[in-house]
Amino acid sequence: MSDAFILAVSAEDKGVRIDKFISDKVKTLSRSAVARLIDDEAVWVNGSVVSKNYKCRENDRISVAIPEARPLETLPENIPLDIVYEDDDLLVVNKPKGMVVHPAAGNYEGTLVNALLYHCRDSLSGINGVIRPGIVHRIDKDTSGLLIVAKNDRAHLHLAEQIKEHSFERAYECIVHGNISENSGTVNQPIGRHPKERKKMAVTYKNSKNAVTHYEVLQRFGKFTHIRCVLETGRTHQIRVHMAYIGHPVAGDEVYGPKKVQKGLNGQCLHAKHIGFVHPKTGQWLEFESELPDYFTEFLRKLNHMQ
Numbered sequence: 001m002s003d004a005f006i007l008a009v010s011a012e013d014k015g016v017r018i019d020k021f022i023s024d025k026v027k028t029l030s031r032s033a034v035a036r037l038i039d040d041e042a043v044w045v046n047g048s049v050v051s052k053n054y055k056c057r058e059n060d061r062i063s064v065a066i067p068e069a070r071p072l073e074t075l076p077e078n079i080p081l082d083i084v085y086e087d088d089d090l091l092v093v094n095k096p097k098g099m100v101v102h103p104a105a106g107n108y109e110g111t112l113v114n115a116l117l118y119h120c121r122d123s124l125s126g127i128n129g130v131i132r133p134g135i136v137h138r139i140d141k142d143t144s145g146l147l148i149v150a151k152n153d154r155a156h157l158h159l160a161e162q163i164k165e166h167s168f169e170r171a172y173e174c175i176v177h178g179n180i181s182e183n184s185g186t187v188n189q190p191i192g193r194h195p196k197e198r199k200k201m202a203v204t205y206k207n208s209k210n211a212v213t214h215y216e217v218l219q220r221f222g223k224f225t226h227i228r229c230v231l232e233t234g235r236t237h238q239i240r241v242h243m244a245y246i247g248h249p250v251a252g253d254e255v256y257g258p259k260k261v262q263k264g265l266n267g268q269c270l271h272a273k274h275i276g277f278v279h280p281k282t283g284q285w286l287e288f289e290s291e292l293p294d295y296f297t298e299f300l301r302k303l304n305h306m307q
Contacts, residue, residue, distance in 0.1 A: 009060040018045070018054045022064060029066075037064065041198045048195050051207050074103050074130060076118035079110065083119075084288050089155040089281050090148060091120075094290050097144040097267060102132045107141075116149060124149070125156035136160055137170075137234055142252075142267025145172070146275045146290050158280030163234060169276035170231045172239055173218070173292065175269040175299060176248040177257065180225045184216040187242040191235040200255060201237045203245045211235040213242045221303040224251060228273075240268060251299070264299070271296055 007025055016024075019038060023031040034043070041049045042065045056062075082094040093112065100107040103114070116124060116134055124134035127150075134149040136159045150156035162168040192208030194200035212232035219226040225248065229239050240256045243249055249257040252265030262269075276287035292300075 004063065004065045007062045007064065009056045009058055009062065011058050013056050014058045016056050017052070018043070018050060018056055018062065019052050021056050022062065026064070037066070040067075041193065042067065044198075049193055049198050074108075074111075074113055074117060074133075076121075077109065077114040078118050079115035081112075081115050081119055084146065084290070085286070088123075089152060089279070090150050090159070092275065092288050093147050093149060095139060095144060095147050095272075097142055097293065097295060100141045101138045101147070102135055104131075112147070120149075120151060123151045125151065125153045127153050127156045127160075137163060137168075139272050140237065140240075140268070140270075143172075143270045143272060144290075144293050144296075145272025146288055147272065148275060148277065150280075155280040159277060162277055166232055167278070169274065169287065170234065170272065171274035172229045172231070173226070173271050173273050173296070174229060174239065174243070175224050175226050175251045175296075175303070176243050177224060177251060178248045179220055179222060180215075180217055180227065180248055182217075184214070185246075187211075187213045187215070187246055189242065189245060191238060191241050201235070201241050203241060209233070209235060211238050211242065213239055215243075219300075221307060224303055226300065226303075239270060262299075265295060269296060269299055 013021055019031050019034045022034045023029050035052050037043050038052050044063045045054065045060050083091055084094050085092040095112060100111045103111050113133060126133060128135055134151065136148055136150050136156055139145060139147055148159060150159055189203040189211060190205055190208035191201050191211040192204045192206060194202040195204065210233060214230040214232065215227050217225055217227055231238060240250050240253055244256040250268040250270050251262045253268040254261050271292055273290050279286055
């Protein structure tokens with residue numbers, strides 16, 4: 001069980017940064033520890049998450065949840081991997097739907113990282129720490145498709161820089177609710193943490209980052225549309241948030257879609273189909289495509305049959 005407590009802000013603490021306020025009141029927590037709790041959304045002010053530079057206001061009610069300590073040990077597991085490409089610097093993996101990328105609360109086993117530790121042994125970059133070795137970018141648990149993994153820090157830094165400069169190509173296919181009228185379009189809206197629901201992201205102009213998604217229609221089915229999305233940026237849940245924002249949430253999405261979830265999909269119908277990048281050592285341009293998985297093609301078959 002985690003420890004939780006509530007602090008009330010008095011008039012004399014008005015204007016104090018929240019990380020300093022909490023560390024002053026709770027002597028067992030350093031300011032840096034409080035900052036990590038805020039980043040992990042374990043600190044709420046009046047029912048909403050805030051940033052580290054939030055200035056306390058009189059009568060604020062601040063709730064703090066301190067998670068139970070857990071050893072940061074991730075063990076190798078002999079889990080089969082669908083490896084599309086591999087060399088001494090990196091590998092490209094085709095992740096199945098339902099697999100978590102790295103260990104987190106509730107998922108400390110059976111993750112892609114557990115499988116990578118078994119397959120690669122000590123050959124994974126350490127930039128992201130012991131929980132996320134080799135992980136340059138992520139895709140959600142219920143999103144299938146291609147993911148690149150770095151085997152050393154040099155490769156990791158090179159690939160991360162490509163992502164930052166938007167030269168790393170990532171294209172997805174998904175099926176969304178409704179009939180998108182235009183053949184193509186762009187959603188250019190910032191994404192940040194949802195102000196009230198801590199597990200969700202949202203289009204917001206507060207504590208957010210720019211996010212750009214380009215899309216084109218591949219096939220229309222009346223109540224659904226099959227589209228291809230190209231990411232210019234890579235924000236958490238970006239496609240899911242952007243498509244929901246324009247009124248066309250991804251089919252099967254239990255978080256951003258309609259309350260009545262499409263049956264049989266077991267999560268969002270979203271597949272990372274294409275990646276392209278410059279190899280960090282050779283300078284060669286590489287690109288890979290992944291076939292649509294069975295859950296996706298079966299849903300397409302049903303939609304085609306209904307027309």
